[in-house]
Amino acid sequence: MCGVSTDSTVTVLSNELSEEDFKSAVLLALEKIGCQLVPLTIPFGNRQSFTDLLNHKSASLAFSRADLVIDLTQNIDDAYMTQSPLSETRVLAIEKTVANNPQYLMTSTGVIKRAKKVTGLLADGGRVFISSPSGTHISFDLTDCSIKEETGIPSEKGTMAKWSSGSIELFPDGNNINAEIIVMPGDIILEAQHIIKSPVRLEIARGNVVEIQGESSDANLIKAQLEYHPSSEDAYAFRSVCLGLRLRPGPEHKGPFDRNKTKGVHSCSTAGWVTFTTGSKDRLALSLTMTNASVMVENVQIFSNGKLSASLSPDIYELAALDL
Numbered sequence: 001m002c003g004v005s006t007d008s009t010v011t012v013l014s015n016e017l018s019e020e021d022f023k024s025a026v027l028l029a030l031e032k033i034g035c036q037l038v039p040l041t042i043p044f045g046n047r048q049s050f051t052d053l054l055n056h057k058s059a060s061l062a063f064s065r066a067d068l069v070i071d072l073t074q075n076i077d078d079a080y081m082t083q084s085p086l087s088e089t090r091v092l093a094i095e096k097t098v099a100n101n102p103q104y105l106m107t108s109t110g111v112i113k114r115a116k117k118v119t120g121l122l123a124d125g126g127r128v129f130i131s132s133p134s135g136t137h138i139s140f141d142l143t144d145c146s147i148k149e150e151t152g153i154p155s156e157k158g159t160m161a162k163w164s165s166g167s168i169e170l171f172p173d174g175n176n177i178n179a180e181i182i183v184m185p186g187d188i189i190l191e192a193q194h195i196i197k198s199p200v201r202l203e204i205a206r207g208n209v210v211e212i213q214g215e216s217s218d219a220n221l222i223k224a225q226l227e228y229h230p231s232s233e234d235a236y237a238f239r240s241v242c243l244g245l246r247l248r249p250g251p252e253h254k255g256p257f258d259r260n261k262t263k264g265v266h267s268c269s270t271a272g273w274v275t276f277t278t279g280s281k282d283r284l285a286l287s288l289t290m291t292n293a294s295v296m297v298e299n300v301q302i303f304s305n306g307k308l309s310a311s312l313s314p315d316i317y318e319l320a321a322l323d324l
Contacts, residue, residue, distance in 0.1 A: 006033065010066060019072075118243065176206075185257070208237055209278060239285075244272060292306040
């Protein structure tokens with residue numbers, strides 16, 4: 001589990017809203033590894049109360065001595081990771097929505113292998129091409145493109161990983177992007193957890209959404225989501241493309257409007273799906289998940305019509321783990 005061993009100290013952070021059975025399962029798993037446990041139960045409170053907790057001597061000591069902190073409270077975010085004592089340890093945050101679903105309680109080696117293959121291709125440079133049968137076309141150069149990798153493993157001190165996760169997010173230079181995005185029935189507006197029923201076309205010119213075509217409630221919802229953002233300049237700005245790498249457990253979806261598509265795990269992590277986002281790097285405005293897109297890095301295809309390419313396909317061990 002995240003590189004811990006018998007020599008490791010792990011602090012498990014929980015509150016009264018944490019699932020007791022799940023908390024017990026986490027503690028039991030750590031006991032079987034043989035590492036030293038520091039259970040830390042805190043009262044449910046607001047952001048200020050958690051900030052005060054970090055300055056409390058006993059809590060600060062529990063964090064600073066830990067090789068890993070497991071957060072079952074969802075109190076820790078990226079802003080806290082820059083502050084002592086959390087800046088001196090690694091944090092694994094486990095969302096409440098996955099506590100009752102054991103299939104989500106792991107980061108498979110398959111996710112890590114796929115991430116390694118994709119980042120290897122991206123490191124070679126060139127261009128990324130995204131298309132779909134409906135007419136979506138996005139392409140951008142990897143020069144000056146930053147990359148955020150989410151595999152569920154906090155790799156070094158001062159970093160936080162989340163379960164469940166599994167994606168690679170690309171932040172290209174938006175000024176050079178001219179694109180057309182057509183979201184189709186079955187695609188998802190992530191912030192609203194809404195499955196699109198009617199086609200909507202978005203035109204991007206020089207890194208900004210300049211036109212939204214569609215007379216449906218879906219188009220109106222997209223416009224409303226953009227207008228809700230406090231900065232109109234940031235709201236319409238091309239932000240990122242997120243490539244999902246995580247297989248979903250359970251049966252295949254029953255159709256394009258299956259509500260399970262928006263439940264259990266963020267759709268931007270679903271293997272083969274592509275999520276386009278607008279906003280600033282620190283604050284999202286809009287996330288549109290395309291469930292039937294194809295992706296190429298230079299001349300190497302990694303996604304084909306919403307599915308992983310053969311080179312990224314899961315092995316039998318990963319498929320077996322999904323049936324737990």
